Amino acid sequence: MLASIGTPPAAVVRDVQVRYGSTLALDGASLTVSPGVVEGLIGMNGSGKSTLFKTLMGLVRPDVGSVELFGGSSAAARKAGRVAYAPQSEDIDQDFPVSVREIVAMGRYNRLGPRRRLRAEDHAAVAAALERTELSNLADRQIGALSGGQRKRAFIARGLAQEAELLLLDEPFAGVDKRTEATITALLRDLAAEGRAILVSTHDLIAVPTLCDEIALINRRIIATGTPEQTLRPDLLAEAFGGFVPAEALQGASA
Numbered sequence: 708m709l710a711s712i713g714t715p716p717a718a719v720v721r722d723v724q725v726r727y728g729s730t731l732a733l734d735g736a737s738l739t740v741s742p743g744v745v746e747g748l749i750g751m752n753g754s755g756k757s758t759l760f761k762t763l764m765g766l767v768r769p770d771v772g773s774v775e776l777f778g779g780s781s782a783a784a785r786k787a788g789r790v791a792y793a794p795q796s797e798d799i800d801q802d803f804p805v806s807v808r809e810i811v812a813m814g815r816y817n818r819l820g821p822r823r824r825l826r827a828e829d830h831a832a833v834a835a836a837l838e839r840t841e842l843s844n845l846a847d848r849q850i851g852a853l854s855g856g857q858r859k860r861a862f863i864a865r866g867l868a869q870e871a872e873l874l875l876l877d878e879p880f881a882g883v884d885k886r887t888e889a890t891i892t893a894l895l896r897d898l899a900a901e902g903r904a905i906l907v908s909t910h911d912l913i914a915v916p917t918l919c920d921e922i923a924l925i926n927r928r929i930i931a932t933g934t935p936e937q938t939l940r941p942d943l944l945a946e947a948f949g950g951f952v953p954a955e956a957l958q959g960a961s962a
Contacts, residue, residue, distance in 0.1 A: 715778060716741050717873040717904035718763055723772035725758050732758040734927040735772070740873070740906050745899045747919035747935075748908040751948050754926045756908040757795065760875050763906075764792050776873065788817040790873040791866030793859065795881065801851035807861050808846040811836050814869030836867035841890060856887030863894065874898065876907040880914070892918050912939065 718740040725733040733755045740746050748756050761767040762774055765781030776784035784790045791814065814836070815829040825833075837843045840860040850858060859879045866874050876895075880888050888911070895905055895918065909915065915922065915935055922938040924930040924947040931943045 714742055717777060718906070719775045720759070720763070721773045721775075723759075723762060723769040723774065725755075725762060725767055725769050731927060733762070733769070736925065736928050737772075738923050738929050738932065740904050742872070742904045743899055743902050744920045745895055745905045745907060745918060747915050747922045748906060748925055749910075749912065749915070749922055749938075749947060750908075750925035754947070756925060757877055759925065760792060760794075760877050760906070760908070763875055764790065784873070786817065788814075788869050789871060790875065791869050791871035792875045793862035793866060793877065793879060795877045803850060805850055806847050807842055807850055807853065807857075807864075808833060808837065810850050810861050811842075811846075811864045811868050814865040814867070814871075817869070832868045832870070836864040839867060840864040840894065854883075855881070856883035856891075859883065860887070860891065863891065867898075871903070873904045874906070876905065878908050878910070880909050880911050888914065915939065 716739045718738070720736055720738040723733050723736045724731070736755065736759060738746075738759070748759065750756055758767060762769055763776065763781060765774075765785065774781055776790055781790070812825060812829070812833050815825060815832060816823065818829065819825070834843070837846050840863055842857065842860055842864055845853065845857060850861060853861065863874070863876065863879065874895075879891055883891070892914065895907065899905055899920070907918070909918070916939075919935060921932060922935055923932045924938055924943055926947050926949065930946050931938050
């Protein structure tokens with residue numbers, strides 16, 4: 708479902724600028740992400756997508772501008788478990804000696820007491836998240852032994868176990884097969900229908916109209932937002948992709 712009129716936004720980014728030394732990663736970026744919506748974040752490599760995710764999570768502090776999650780700070784939303792972040796696979800230590808079940812159980816940590824022991828309801832939430840992401844049969848496998856698509860689903864499952872209201876997914880379709888892409892797409896559509904807010908970056912523009920309710924085109928700043936029909940236009944795509952529109956972008960625009 709789309710967010711109803713009057714529903715407070717899950718995330719608001721206002722005129723955010725971020726620099727890494729002399730590199731300008733974000734330049735006056737503004738974006739609102741609403742509950743019940745899958746918002747696609749589309750731009751070329753180096754356009755600021757990952758920086759925007761990290762700024763939303765409070766992992767990067769903006770030099771200018773502000774970020775609010777559920778009307779408060781990123782730190783408050785993280786502490787309350789209201790926001791979950793699934794990074795690109797490149798950000799994951801493939802040799803980390805932890806099982807899929809343990810990764811998913813990390814989503815329950817903010818709900819545990821000082822002894823950090825999982826209770827019956829925590830185990831139930833982990834099991835439900837594994838089942839929903841079709842990972843129950845891989846629960847005891849080491850995270851680095853999974854395929855790229857399976858690892859992406861494991862980090863989505865962690866957010867489900869956390870019962871997060873805002874999911875930030877950085878390139879969840881990179882390197883996955885079409886079946887896995889369809890599985891993740893169907894899951895994200897279901898989560899949005901339940902009222903969760905989802906921000907997802909993707910290069911697969913052909914699949915965007917099926918996945919996303921709204922799209923934000925980014926090239927250090929947010930160039931345009933709107934429905935796929937409103938944003939997947941050659942002129943806007945050219946601006947987002949630095950004057951060059953990939954063939955798949957044009958195919959996605961006409962899909």
